[in-house]
Amino acid sequence: MSVVGIDLGSLQSVIAVARNRGIDVICNEVSNRFTPSLVSFGPKQRYLGETAKTQEISNFKNTISSLKRIVGRTFADKEIQEVEKQYLTAPLVDINGQLGVKVTYQGQETTFTTVQVFAMYLTKMKEIAANETQLPVSDCVIAIPAWFTDVQRRAVLDASEIAGLNVLRLINDSTAVALGYGITKTDLPEEKPRNICFVDVGHSTYTVSIVSFIKGQLTVKSRAFDRHFGGRDFDRMLVDHFAAQFKTKYGIDVKSNGKALLRLMGGCEKLKKVLSANAEAPLNIESIMEDRDVSSMMKRTEFEELAKDLISRVEVPLKKALEDAGMTVDQIDAVEVVGGSTRIPALKERIQAFFGKDLSSTLNQDEATARGAALQCAILSPSFKVREFTVHDISNYPIKMTWQPTPEEDETELVVFNKNNTIPSTKVLTFYRSEPFDLEAQYAEPQEIPAGINPWVGRFSIKKVEPVNGEPACVKVKARLNIHGVLTVESAYVVEEVIKEELIEDANTEENPDAPLTRKVKKHQKKCDLPVVSATSSLDRSIVNELREKEMEMIASDKLVVDTEMAKNSLEEYIYDTRSKVNGGAYKDYINPADKDKFVQDLDNAENWLYEDGDEATKSVYTAKLNELQVVGDPVIQRYRESEARPAAARELREAINQLMSQATSTEDKYAHIPEAEKNSIVEKCSKAQTWIENKEERQTMLKKYEVPAFTSAEVRKYRDDIVYFATPILNKPKPKPVVVETPEPTASPKPETKDTPETEHKAPGVEDDTNDMDID
Secondary structure: OOEEEEEEEOOEEEEEEEEEEEEEEEOOOOOOOOOOEEEEEOOOOOOOOOHHHHOOOOOHEEEEEHHHHHHHOOOOOHHHHHHHHHHHHOOOEEOOOOOOOOEEEEOOOEEEEHHHHHHHHHHHHHHHHHHHHHHOOOEEEEEOOOOOHHHHHHHHHHHHHOOOOOOEEEEHHHHHHHHHOOOOOOOOOOOOEEEEEEEEOOOOOEEEEEEEEEEEEEEEEEEEEEOOOOOHHHHHHHHHHHHHHHHHHHHHHHOOOOHHHHHHHHHHHHHHHHOOOEEEEEEEEEEEOOEEEEEEEEHHHOOOOOHHHHHOOOOOHHHHHHHHOOOOOHHHEEEEOOOHHHHOHHHHHHHHHHHHOEEEEOOOOOOHHHHHHHHHHHHHHOOOOOOOEEEEEEEEOOOOEEEOOOOOOOEEEEEEEEOOEEOOEEEEEEEEOOOEEEEEEEEHHHHHOOOOOOOEEEEEEOOOOOOOOOOEEEEEEEEEEEEOOOOOEEEEEEEEEEEEEEEEOOOOOOOOOOOEEEEEEHHHHEEEEEEEEEEEEOOOOHHHHHHHHHHHHHHHHHHHHHHHHHHHHHHHHHHHHHHHHHHHOOOOOOOHHHHHHHHHHHHHHHHHHOOOOOHHHHHHHHHHHHHHHHHHHHHHHHHHHHHHHHHHHHHHHHHHHHHHHHHOOOOOHOOOOOOOOHHHHHHHHHHHHHHHHHHHHHHHHHHOOOOOOOOHHHHHHHHHHHHHHHHHHHHHHHHHOOOOOOOOOOOOOOOOOOOOOOOOOOOOOOOOOOOOOOOOH
């Protein structure tokens, strides 16, 4: 099972996977490390990611971008109508209160909710990860903007379930960056925290977070953001500038033409990137509209002058983050910048001037979020063992609970989770009630959440509440801000005190049997669970299952379209390749002249059919047409290929015969131990093989090239393998070990017995019998 982290960007997305050797960012089907965040609909199929990018201009009315900006929103949202709409090219519609898009799909006008469209894109992310890792993908961690509200987070979770993904955690993108930074540091302090400010300026969002690190742990202290500040705002500024310039210079209104506007947006994005590294850059767009080519030039100083109002917005989130953390600039140990838009020099200079210290770029600016998400997935996954690292994240918006008062109480609301409350976190609320009651959850500061989003979070109905002994029951409600940053009511229960009397024997009972027993009163708490009915913005389970089935059907439909196109291409390729080679190419001598004319005619007819009646045929029809042509064509191709392969196979057989014959008849010592009969058997088999190949080759010379060959390369290679497998064990037979004859050790001679009578001794001549030492001159 793969361990996957996904960074969902508004322009492009990044996928990282955890492997034994670390974290890798994986490539998509065209070997790019970034996949465009686009979904497009065509007459036959959907186009996701890279394929949607190729359709972005030509099919702009059916292409949806800025997916994470629109998921979980409603059609009436102020931000959708006033901000996001200008970046979207597909028509927006209201679908039962949810924001949706209207597109032409498979020839019909169709509407999809943004949750469905988001699920389609997640399906593509899942496919890319599975193709790269060659493993099934289910568990993942998805990085989302930190400013997402409860309804947006639930929408992402619903979309993930529709796409067949099990989200272990929705992690705030700035927290993912901090995790990727901290887990690799081996020099983190154990007591005094190290404070790092992370500045992330992406395509559409600007986030500042201050994080304190100690060994094995990070704690997010504060977070501030500008939800509408990023690279696309600089692009839009340039678009407005050049649109006005081209109206005067060329007399064309780019903004009146959707395709022209997209072309200009793409050109301005490239211009901005070039100006980040150069003092000036050209803008050239061919055939922008009305067959007109346009060109211009811009200097970096001019760009910075145009962008001064945008750049002036940089300091506000920096100040807010420091204020919420209760810190000063001097208490920040380092400033780490990530996000593609931090490459704009004027932006970096303003951030650096604010802190009065050099900026750090130790992380990959484009991939840091995905890497951190993959690390979090590895930490949460049971299949991976990762160095322990604790993440203490925070919520961005305070949440309050409201309820109907009782005659005994006046209080009707309570802020349960304050701003910067730790995630995950659980709070237990106590109520005294005699009947079922409802709790309403909503954001306590609705002006802080994205404009247009309903501050209502959910309703939680506590059922089957009854008085206890005639008094209101003590009801405990457990509310939780879970690991995704989503509010839930986990449980509710009644706490009832039960009094029990126990008889305890006195310690002196044995001495005084008539002593009375002592009664001791004990109080026990009895818990009784209560049913909780939750009403939130999450989709109903039946709807999720229905949308999941629809997504599976669309996946199957897309696959069928791709397979059909491949079958069509295979037929077309076979027609062109075979016909050219049969008519005068490599295959001309390998087809029977009696069959050639008819076969060529069949190929011509198939080509005509392909571009007329067969243009919209099914996969099975294309396959059947190809099979018909292959009945004649494949034997021709096979005979040609065999003519190329047989000589090489015969050469290999002869080389094996010569080598084995040489070894079997060798007088070398290493073969001397092999019995002659076994050597002769090798010689005999080699001789038979030699005769066989000679006969086959002689017979082949008598045949025409278009006739069935006398033998095939596969037969030759099999013959070669047979004799090699027969001879190798014989020739590699080990020499027998030499026989070792053990010589018995000599036994000691018995000492002569001592006798009283002297023995006669025979002495060598010239040797005197004397035990004294002698000096010899």
